[in-house]
Amino acid sequence: MTATVTAAAPRAGARPAPMLPSYRFELVKLLSQWRIRLLLGACWIAPAAFVAVVSQQSTLPTDTVFGRWMNATGWAGSLVVLGFSCTWALPLLTALVAGDVFAAEDRLGTWRHLLVAVRSPRRIFLAKGLASLTVILLLVAGLAGSGIAGGLVAVGNRPLAGLDGRLLAPSDAATTVLLAWACVLVPTLAFAAVGLLGSVALGRSPMGLLMPALLAFALQLAQLLPLPVAVRMALPSHAFLAWRGLFTSPVQAGPLLIGLAVSLAWAVAATALAYRLFLRRDFTDLSYDGSGRRVLVAGALPLTVLVALTVGVLAGATPATGSGIEQVKLQDSLATSYAHLYRLQTRELHRPDVTEAQLGATAACDKGGSRVVDQGPGNDWRCVVSWHLPGATAVGTAIYQLDVTADGRYVADGDGPKEVNGYFQVRTPTGDAPNPLWQFDGNVDLLTSKPKE
Template identity: 65%
Template sequence: MTSTLADSPAAGADTGPGRPGRRPVPVARILHMELVKQFSAWRVRLLLLLCWVGPGLLVFVIDQQSTLPSDTLFGRWMHATGWAGSLVVLGVAGTWVLPLVTSMVAGDVFASEDRLGTWRHLLVTVRSHRRIFAAKALAALTVIVLLVAGLALSGVVGGLLAEGNQPLVGLDGHLLGGGDAAGEVLLAWLCALAPTLALAAVGLLGSIALGRSPMGLLLPMLAALGMQVAQLLPLPVAVRLALPGYAFISWNGLFTDPRQLGPLLIGVGVSALWAVVATTLAYLLFLRRDFTNLNNDGAGRRTLTLGVLPQVALLAASVGVVAVATDSGGSGITQAKVQRSLATAFAHLYRFQQAEMRRPTVSEAQLRTSAACDKSEGLGPQEGPGNDWRCTVTWNVPGYNATAQAVYQLDVSANGRYIADGDGPVQVNGYFLIVDAGQPDPNPLWQLDGNVDLLDG
């Protein structure tokens, strides 16, 4: 019974009106059976428990500590608002948790039948490769969406219980009220779902092509690791944005004003395209697989022709389209962009600092903030990532006919995110606390996070 014979009327496959043969099993019934299989597995139950309970507990416990994960995006604001905790969870999940989830679920949904030797029983019962593939893919999708929803909601609940619905400070220093923060956090998790589905499709492909081999299970994790390494390299912007994993990073643009939507939309679109292409390739491999040979638990040489080469071609095409559509080149990190971003963030946070110290409200027009930055002390090209950016911020002191300056050391990553460390004066940004009426408060200007739009001309 080859894959062709299994779907033929002679083998009792899908039959039309007037054709003899058994009535095909509905997809809904097969899907129910696959969901029972998924939720019966101990690893899926453990993942559900960890995803729905773990992030909330972790965020709540961290919020009770005096030391925060300030090296993590939004980690320094976990004592200020409950919305920061879910974003910290999202940053960690995009790096490790979501690739692991896709490996454990999608990477095993077909390979489990190879390990148990149940393909013949399943094919005889269902008699339709198409329905089996659809049911297994939908079952994996359902479980993955439940796991992602658990991560998002658990982190939100844990943060709100610990710190409440306080305003969230964005990446350029502007404040988002509780309602706005809730919407942006939800949208960020929805955007992260796109690269998760792309990895899940890669998992389906590996599960079919590699069968019982552990490499099929590890394929999404290896793909995610490869994309993370690539994001650390000094690659051109077009290559960086053409990788489906970039959407795990580009949600940062939702927390600037105005939003940096260009990289985000490209990242989500590329991820969606990869999900469709990888799922289609997995489907074609599944239809062509020979289930009569018990020694053959994979697609053989078709793995290269239908699995690897089309995705390499897709990556090359994506790079070309992004390069032409965005007219982008180089790293996307220039001196002018760094200066503009830091000046904007400083102006927003200076007003926030003044409000904490109960001083008169000032406007950004009154501050007239500007920044002058140089890389490597002005030697070499003034562009690109690195921890050797040094900036001097200048602003007009409200109420006085004078200007003031503050110095920052910047560590700019290849994806545009940077951390600015204050280097004086002490009363402005040189110490992590500000004291007002004997009461110490965190100094928002001591360290600040920012984001350079790689596509902003």
Template identity: 65%
Template structure:
């Protein structure tokens, strides 16, 4: 009987007379059991945000309120003429959407970033779920990235809902008509649609700077509600600063400037400088604030169930770097030669005369008079601020302009007087002060009935960064 014995060898050894090769074992590093991947974590964060009663309420408000507001205004005889494009709300549906955009940039968008980005981390502190989340994902970097991405997606979705509601409300209530720009020029319906879409997209990017501040506050303050209010408080303070006669470099360095820079799209010559500067400032704020939020997040003690943040840490890690960023940006812009408020008499005179020339042609068409070109009219303006003892520069309500123009075949020179309010952000509102047949009444008697008088109030916009 023959017994066959199977020899076994230890890895790394060989039986004499035989040639064997044992490959080196591959190192496999599978994820720990129960660890969630990036895709599933992101889906979970989006689902958690979108199923929240707060987010659902905001979605409903953003979809319904802008359209209802426009529908209500379209039935009124009084328009919000103190808002940019407000006096044109009954003339074009595209102007209606821009009125909603102007209001949203002042209050709505900062509040949305506060509610979404300002709460995306602190909600875990309030619910005490950090330990469960860390055990499920086991990657602080992945948790941070998914929360940032999810909050940005929801904020952009909310802005898109406001834009869609305002556009639908304006087009249904007023119609797809040409609109009047900020230099009095007529913008065709197709061109207006493109510009309005770009303006809303620009405002959504501008909101990202405040979203970064919200993310930082949500991590730095923990359960403290101050983290939730941080973007809204910042927007309120910057809104007050916008009313002051700040030097142009400081104004352009503020993250709130992009919320008004979109208006430069609707000038006869688009104001590209402020638009690009605002875009860079917004993205820089978003990146810096998010980076500071990550530095705080990676040092968090997630075993502390009563973490309420630190005011001192928030000031040192958040306020100070962002203030230094404003100073650095202002210094860079000052190096381009931009000083003062950016509001000078030549700029005011050019803006008022150019806008008057465009709107005079619009009034001529309303009254069914022979058309006249701006070149034939040769409009000019002589403006003065506060009398001979005051320097003719800077914002104020004490500007006064006399506009002169010529008509073909007429020897007399036409003149119109305007009391002008030049705001610190470059917007001009000129109220007609005679003669009555030109700018003295809100409406004019056209052959088809009464119509709004384009020359009763003149809106324009100064490019603060221009050296002319």
């Protein structure tokens, strides 16, 4: 007992252990666990195998953003992996790494030995935090690199169609894909900080390990609801979706920057709370088993206040109101995507090329008939796209059924005429090819606000 008290409050002149050996020791401890080694192997191998196999199938994951392009370009597979990782993999990985880094010492009863060896609770916290961060970065790098490699080997380095229909050259696609993976590191750090907080506050209790996963699940349910824009963007999970704005022109930078700032604030706040709780802990209590009240008062309550403050700031600083899904914005987005993809179809059919300006595509959208307000998410949007070819007197029209989700993503499903968008393949001089106008994804910028026409 005396040795434990002395370690927790070192005598004057007792120098703490150097930081670098402490960090190296914690990193080796993490990497020596079979669970961490298994995760590293899975992250560096499984995405490549998944992308390579699925890209060769006739049935693609069209319910996932960029899933319908997996057999057209190698860059789409990495984005499918990114979408899955943001939904499930990254929160779970942070839980298994950061959510257990302090709790493991409680289960093994090794706090006394660690404190005697290091002689500084501050350096212990910093070393464990940096070791966890290093392992998480290795896991994310594996997911990104493996997914990209699998796609390029299986399909090739080909252009990628963005969420506005614009075709990205292979070099531009590579840059944007890597930037998207870099952006999701920030919300990953926010969930890792929540894992540190749970691991410190709940000790050996398994609830500390589950905190990032439970938080991610709760936020996913919240993102499905038609929340006001300010509330949606105040959640730390918003940046897991905002990377989609990188694949439009112009880039939807507002939601992405807000998402990154909110996630960074969560990462700093949760880490600071975990640090404060760790330094105030009584290491002489060998039966410490965490405290639910401690989590509520010192963890959940401050983070809830942070959300409320963020909502207030965003509500006053952003022009968007309501769900952010408006008729005018949806029409503009659909017309822009249609014009770009029409040119892609024209090249596939080897027809004379036209520009977007020559097409002059416009869209008229209605939600659920005349008795329903034309705004908000839903699968009852019906749109008619009109365009005009140079030298032709008739105006072309195409019908689309839109399924718009609460986060601004929509799927446009072609409903005729058949020769334009009513079938999933078009007959080209070199054989059948996917019809880019049959179904495509789009993304509405929830933050902007446009006057009604």
